[in-house]
Amino acid sequence: MSDSITCNVCGKPIALEEWQEAMDAAYATQFEDLHFVTACCSSVTSLNSIVYEYPLGFARFQIAIRNPADGFTDELVDRLQQVLNMPLRVI
Numbered sequence: 001m002s003d004s005i006t007c008n009v010c011g012k013p014i015a016l017e018e019w020q021e022a023m024d025a026a027y028a029t030q031f032e033d034l035h036f037v038t039a040c041c042s043s044v045t046s047l048n049s050i051v052y053e054y055p056l057g058f059a060r061f062q063i064a065i066r067n068p069a070d071g072f073t074d075e076l077v078d079r080l081q082q083v084l085n086m087p088l089r090v091i
C-alpha cells in the first residue's frame with residue numbers, strides 16, 4: 001500500500017491507521033459503502049475519492065487494454081464509457 005494518502009477535501013495527509021479503519025468499515029459492508037469521516041477536516045468522503053500516491057480505485061470489474069491500434073486516447077475511453085453506459089476510471 002502506498003505510504004502517501006491525502007484528503008481530497010483539504011489536502012492533508014491521511015494516516016495509514018485512519019485509512020485502515022475506513023477500509024475495515026468498508027469491508028464490513030462488502031465495500032458497498034466506501035464513505036468515512038476524515039480526521040483532518042471532518043469531511044465525509046470516500047475511499048474512492050481520497051488521493052493516493054498512485055492512481056487506484058475500487059471496482060466491481062476491470063478491463064485491461066493492451067496495445068490499442070490507435071493508441072490509448074480519451075476518445076477510446078469515451079467510446080467504452082458509452083458502450084458500457086457507465087463512467088470508467090483509467091488506472
Ligand SMILES: [Zn+2]
Nearest residue numbers: 007010040041
Ligand atoms: Zn481533510
